[in-house]
Amino acid sequence: MQLRDDFATHLSKLHNPIDRPYTASIDKSLLKSTEEIEHLNKEIHDVNPDYLTFLPAYFWVFYFAVGWVYFSSFWLGNYFLQDIGEVVFIDGEFSIFDIVFSFLWIVVFCTPLILLLYQFIAKKPFRTQYYFLKKEQKIAYYYRPLMKFRQPYELKVVDYKDVRPDLHLDKYNQAYTPLNLYVADPETGDITHHLKLEDYRVNPGVQWAFIRTYMERPADELPIDNEICQAYPADTSKSLFACADIVFRKNGILPSDHSGGGQIMVFIIGSIIALGNLFQANHYQCTKRAILHPDVQKLLTWNGQNNPYPIQLITDEAKLAFDGRNWEVNARWVCIILINVGLFVWAVVAYNS
Secondary structure, three states, X not given: OOOOOOOOOXXXXXXXXXXXXXXXXXXHHHHHOHHHHHHHHHHEEEEOOOEEEEOOOOOOHHHHHHHHHHHHHXXXXXXXXXXXXXXXXXXXXXXXXXXXXXXXHHHHHHHHHHHHHHHHHHOOOOOEOOEEEOOOOEEEEEEOOOOOOOOOOEEEEEEHHHEEEEEOOEOOEOOOOOEEEEEEOOOXXXXXXXXXXXXXXXXXXXXXHHHHHHHHOOHHHOOOOOOOOEOOOOOOOOOHHHHHHHHHHHOOOOOOOOOOOOHHHHHXXXXXXXXXXXXXXXXXXXXXXXXXXXXXXXXXXXXXXXXOOOOEOOOHHHHHHHOOOOHHHHHHHHHHHHHHHHHHHHHHHHHHO
């Protein structure tokens, strides 16, 4: 497996190795960190006797991308309404330079908006989820080399006992210390698998203690809060709006049953960063999930009953929302988008008037 140059390529080059599975006792004090455990409870996508997985991690980059789209679209509208309009449609005179410059302007400033809209439609996966299979004591996930977008994802299944956890320190950003899990060749020590649990919002030591407790200890030792930890359908691809609601629900702005509560706050926040929330929802919606692969389904034997981990069950309203048939969710997001578009058009027109 080809790894990025800034990550370890040999076992001896790991930055900060921590306790391996089944080697040392789990530090229970780490599981008493209220904020950290609350965050992990919100990030859980599935937890049951067979497998545990978290929602895919999100980065601040998507906010930057949305800002780029807004800025680019604004100046694109300004250029069209003012410069091109005056030169072409009013004066009726333009040169080859004007045509070339206009084309380059469109390519540079309109590309991010086109790419974002294309991603909403095409739903190309660019993240993956890791499935911690408790009964099988394995980890299943998809892998694709970085920047090789045309190469298909490849399913990987590794033994949990062979994992070597490491805290990868970024010398340029010491605050970003994600948990990395490596699997090495027992003879050469060369890294054969690299699992990047890139959640920079939680202490990686707490996250690893949480994972170890799930994989190695009885269910009653896992710190699960049933008021926070929620169940979601395994396939959430039918409604972008329902996925966008998860963003608010994880922050406690919306109730967990998709009943329509907290509308005013959602309108205020959603209207300001609508593209950001929808992009984040698209991110989750099209995530590559190993559970959908037949080879992984064979490893999952849970019948969906008598879950020893207390979590919120999927309500009827949530089922309708994820099927795209919850009118409160759909109407709310349509209004948010219309408000957002209206404010943007007003800003462009006001600037060019």
